[in-house]
Amino acid sequence: MAIQKIRRRSLSSEKRSAEVPKGHFAVYVGESEKKRFVIPLSYLNNPSFQELLWQAEEEFGFHHPMGGLTIPCSEELFIDLTSHLSRS
Numbered sequence: 001m002a003i004q005k006i007r008r009r010s011l012s013s014e015k016r017s018a019e020v021p022k023g024h025f026a027v028y029v030g031e032s033e034k035k036r037f038v039i040p041l042s043y044l045n046n047p048s049f050q051e052l053l054w055q056a057e058e059e060f061g062f063h064h065p066m067g068g069l070t071i072p073c074s075e076e077l078f079i080d081l082t083s084h085l086s087r088s
Helices: 002-018 041-045 047-060 075-087
Strands: 025-027 035-040 069-071
Touching: 025 075, 035 041, 035 075, 047 069, 047 075
Parallel strands: 025 069
Antiparallel strands: 025 035
């Protein structure tokens, strides 16, 4: 019985990871309703994005309610930042 549960979890996580291209990761953004974004790993090197990660750590620690990395900012601010980063 436990093996079947593990296999189901493994298959469902494979599905989720297949939705994220290599070199990218998924984050959840928004103040009340969270929206999922898939962004390049290269954003992790940017000081502005690192500030958002620090805020996420302060607010959520290592427990993220959506099951993935949750960024505590407005969707508009996140889109502005990622648009800027994609042009850099």
